[in-house]
Amino acid sequence: MQDLTIAKESILAAVESGVDAVKFQSIQLDKLYLNPSKKTTDFIKKLEFPEFWHNELNVFCKKLNVTFFSSPTYLDAIRLLEEIKVPIYKIASAQIGVFPQLVEKVASLKKPTLFSIGLVNNDELDKVINIFYKNDNRKFVILHCNSIYPTPPNKVNLSMIRYYNQKYPNHFIGFSDHTVGINMAIAATSIGAKVIEKHFTLNRNFSSPDSNDFACEPDEMKKLCNGIREIDVAIKGKVSRDVIENEEQQFKSSISTNLILNSKVKEGDLIKKNDFIFLRAVRGVNCIELNNLIKSKAKYSNDISIKRPLNESDIFF
Numbered sequence: 542m543q544d545l546t547i548a549k550e551s552i553l554a555a556v557e558s559g560v561d562a563v564k565f566q567s568i569q570l571d572k573l574y575l576n577p578s579k580k581t582t583d584f585i586k587k588l589e590f591p592e593f594w595h596n597e598l599n600v601f602c603k604k605l606n607v608t609f610f611s612s613p614t615y616l617d618a619i620r621l622l623e624e625i626k627v628p629i630y631k632i633a634s635a636q637i638g639v640f641p642q643l644v645e646k647v648a649s650l651k652k653p654t655l656f657s658i659g660l661v662n663n664d665e666l667d668k669v670i671n672i673f674y675k676n677d678n679r680k681f682v683i684l685h686c687n688s689i690y691p692t693p694p695n696k697v698n699l700s701m702i703r704y705y706n707q708k709y710p711n712h713f714i715g716f717s718d719h720t721v722g723i724n725m726a727i728a729a730t731s732i733g734a735k736v737i738e739k740h741f742t743l744n745r746n747f748s749s750p751d752s753n754d755f756a757c758e759p760d761e762m763k764k765l766c767n768g769i770r771e772i773d774v775a776i777k778g779k780v781s782r783d784v785i786e787n788e789e790q791q792f793k794s795s796i797s798t799n800l801i802l803n804s805k806v807k808e809g810d811l812i813k814k815n816d817f818i819f820l821r822a823v824r825g826v827n828c829i830e831l832n833n834l835i836k837s838k839a840k841y842s843n844d845i846s847i848k849r850p851l852n853e854s855d856i857f858f
């Protein structure tokens with residue numbers, strides 16, 4: 542579906558949903574295939590858009606104060622993206638897995654780069670990383686990805702995010718999500734993913750390969766963005782529990798359980814456990830102190846014949 546108006550409407554809706562950046566895919570049938578089948582031709586023709594759109598969409602994104610970038614699928618697309626000065630690149634799994642020349646070209650630009658790894662094993666991933674290191678480019682983010690469309694939950698392997706965080710501690714790890722819904726992306730954030738990529742569409746009923754079951758519509762994308770930001774704030778909280786939160790302390794004080802005398806006592810009597818019942822009250826000695834009072838052989842300083850809270854003035858040692 543080639544409609545520049547819909548492309549811009551999609552960007553606007555994504556921005557209103559809360560995204561930080563908008564990524565397209567730079568793809569052209571005649572620059573990617575030699576003698577493609579009719580099935581491939583029909584599919585790619587639904588994905589590609591005129592090359593001049595890159596600049597149009599970039600300008601539109603700047604007006605909305607959101608980052609525009611794209612995934613080059615053929616070498617000349619990198620030239621187009623450099624002409625409009627994109628600040629960041631994304632390399633898709635299909636290129637990471639089979640097109641080292643494109644990887645080399647992007648790495649040599651020394652710009653921040655996201656790359657999905659849905660079609661590489663660990664050894665192949667290390668080779669990709671070495672291409673970036675060789676080009677003195679360490680500004681990359683590894684996106685755990687499953688090149689299964691859509692990906693069923695039992696194939697997601699989210700624990701790989703922890704694995705990559707441990708193996709590559711000097712690089713951010715993210716998640717390129719091809720599952721239905723937003724649960725997996727939110728879960729990925731909670732276990733260490735710093736970047737989330739998710740397909741987006743104005744309407745899943747559009748006749749376009751990107752308007753699929755695993756693409757978010759605007760309302761769903763807004764829920765995803767809000768969920769990610771809430772989790773991010775929660776994870777960044779303090780890691781010490783030496784002092785509870787002020788709100789918790791206030792609640793704790795409001796439900797203080799105190800020592801309430803339940804029998805007559807005389808001045809000089811030893812304080813005993815059976816003298817009390819335990820009730821929440823606005824004043825009196827906290828029940829937490831009872832064992833200390835008994836161990837220290839504390840006594841009553843006066844006769845008490847009514848049911849009331851025990852006060853500090855009622856005690857002497």
